[in-house]
Amino acid sequence: MIQRIYEVFETPRPRVVDFCDHCVKPEDVAPFTTVPLRDLTAEQVETYWLRSGTIGDENFARYLLPRVLDLIAAGELDADFYWLRIANTAHQNGDSRERQAIEAYYDATPRAFAALVEECTGQNAPGERLAEWLRER
DSSP, X not given: OHHHXXXXXXXXXXXXXXXXXXXXXXHHHHHXXXXXXXXXXXXXXXXXXXXXXXXXXXXXXXXXXXXXXHHHHTTSSOOOHHHHHXXXXXXXHSOHHHHHHHHHHHHHOXXXXXXXHHHHHXXXXXXXXXXXXXXXX
């Protein structure tokens, strides 16, 4: 299931990642352009979360999505609202393969699924497609 996420959302590693040089050190961004996606550590990925408004853009978030979901499934990242919002946006805007891959991920990953239910029932509901999919479960 994780392999499928990597395949469906496969994007080349960015050569350059824009960042605010007042907020982020170049050495914190360097791994995103030099380290293969599957080798990024939870600590490196959390750098993005902690500085999400100052590193990268929507395409960069989409590039990171497979690794984020992999780390959540492995218990190395918390399934918090920020990561779920990225997955939910990809589901909402994605094609049928992308939606199916994310749904399969939530089916197979109890930690992420529980967090998704909490996110979809709260004030910050992510999107109608995932909420509808949840109701069908």
